[in-house]
Amino acid sequence: MHSDLSLQHDISLRPFNTFGIDARARHYVRVTSSEQLRLALADPALAALPRLVLGGGSNLLLTGDFDGLVLHIASTGKEVLAGDTQHVHVRAAAGENWHEFVQWTLAQGLGGLENLALIPGTVGAAPIQNIGAYGLETQDVFHSLTAFDPATGSEVTLDRAACRFAYRDSLFKQEDGRHLIVTSVTFALPRAWQPNLRYAELAAAVAEQGIAAPTARQVADTVIAVRRRKLPDPREIGNAGSFFKNPVVSAAQCAQLLERWPALVHHRQADGSEKLAAGWLIDQCGWKGRSLGAAGVYEKQALVLVNRGGATGEDVQRLARAIQDDVEARYGVRLEPEPVFV
Numbered sequence: 318m319h320s321d322l323s324l325q326h327d328i329s330l331r332p333f334n335t336f337g338i339d340a341r342a343r344h345y346v347r348v349t350s351s352e353q354l355r356l357a358l359a360d361p362a363l364a365a366l367p368r369l370v371l372g373g374g375s376n377l378l379l380t381g382d383f384d385g386l387v388l389h390i391a392s393t394g395k396e397v398l399a400g401d402t403q404h405v406h407v408r409a410a411a412g413e414n415w416h417e418f419v420q421w422t423l424a425q426g427l428g429g430l431e432n433l434a435l436i437p438g439t440v441g442a443a444p445i446q447n448i449g450a451y452g453l454e455t456q457d458v459f460h461s462l463t464a465f466d467p468a469t470g471s472e473v474t475l476d477r478a479a480c481r482f483a484y485r486d487s488l489f490k491q492e493d494g495r496h497l498i499v500t501s502v503t504f505a506l507p508r509a510w511q512p513n514l515r516y517a518e519l520a521a522a523v524a525e526q527g528i529a530a531p532t533a534r535q536v537a538d539t540v541i542a543v544r545r546r547k548l549p550d551p552r553e554i555g556n557a558g559s560f561f562k563n564p565v566v567s568a569a570q571c572a573q574l575l576e577r578w579p580a581l582v583h584h585r586q587a588d589g590s591e592k593l594a595a596g597w598l599i600d601q602c603g604w605k606g607r608s609l610g611a612a613g614v615y616e617k618q619a620l621v622l623v624n625r626g627g628a629t630g631e632d633v634q635r636l637a638r639a640i641q642d643d644v645e646a647r648y649g650v651r652l653e654p655e656p657v658f659v
């Protein structure tokens with residue numbers, strides 16, 4: 318193996334996942350550049366192992382020890398590119414911390430990413446589930462990305478259409494894209510910036526401060542304050558953010574549910590379907606604040622499952638299944654987990 322790579326064996330992944338699950342990895346390597354990534358996968362012994370590409374570990378549930386190679390993406394670098402008449406392009410390496418990158422764009426005087434402030438994890442993982450919050454998704458500000466294809470040993474550039482973004486979904490979660498390793502992402506930020514206050518709670522939080530025409534910085538600060546109020550800090554209590562996706566149902570199914578439960582929280586989608594608030598469904602089933610063993614449901618937000626101390630991946634899965642079964646029995650809707658199970 319190449320001397321530039323420091324391969325470690327049988328290590329705990331506890332510091333590398335925000336749930337704080339103490340699973341172990343058979344092999345682990347931290348790669349700080351595309352060149353190191355290429356080198357690691359040019360080694361036939363390493364390339365043959367089952368692989369887990371790891372960013373900030375904030376959207377993972379480790380269900381047990383990982384008997385393969387963990388490739389920890391820690392590449393850095395960010396730059397402002399020329400762009401076009403409408404947009405400034407900014408590019409960052411996959412290993413950059415997402416929130417720090419958002420802050421950096423704001424410091425450059427560039428708005429566009431502020432609604433996604435304080436989401437944990439890395440830039441490289443943002444396109445994987447098309448991260449979204451407060452009325453904005455990655456795809457809305459995405460230009461292109463580069464990814465390493467271990468099958469060919471070369472890098473490819475993919476535009477927005479090629480990434481097949483959807484709600485918490487992309488090419489990289491599908492069979493034909495799962496092997497790709499994102500190495501950098503380029504965003505297209507509007508030259509003529511306007512605040513995006515489509516999300517009612519964000520608009521209300523801005524208005525509450527008496528701000529009529531917020532700057533991008535003020536929107537970011539508001540998003541940060543709202544998130545801090547609602548979500549547990551993984552450094553204090555292990556979690557992976559929202560544990561379930563909001564289920565999307567037909568208008569007819571939503572209408573039927575509303576007949577029985579008029580208070581059902583739902584949001585109409587552009588295609589006429591309805592997105593139900595998974596947190597509301599879970600809360601109505603009485604799960605908020607409850608625990609099963611060392612895994613629990615966060616007191617302030619029923620969509621977030623937490624590690625109350627020493628939880629295993631199996632504990633979290635058991636709790637998740639119990640919630641899924643209850644919600645399905647009552648509302649006929651099966652909740653789908655958002656984190657990736659490893």
Ligand SMILES: Cc1cc2nc3c(=O)[nH]c(=O)nc-3n(C[C@H](O)[C@H](O)[C@H](O)COP(=O)(O)OP(=O)(O)OC[C@H]3O[C@@H](n4cnc5c(N)ncnc54)[C@H](O)[C@@H]3O)c2cc1C
Binds near residue numbers: 500
């Ligand atoms: C408190 C909290 C709040 C959150 N809030 C939100 C939110 O508002 N909206 C939202 O969408 N998400 C949210 N999340 C989930 C999470 O932060 C995002 O999904 C984030 O993008 C995950 O980044 P990561 O680097 O930690 O990815 P990881 O957890 O390390 O990996 C997640 C998946 O992406 C893959 N992956 C990671 N990096 C790469 C790469 N370079 N190339 C290819 N595949 C890769 C991994 O293999 C894995 O399948 C939240 C999580 C927490 C803990």
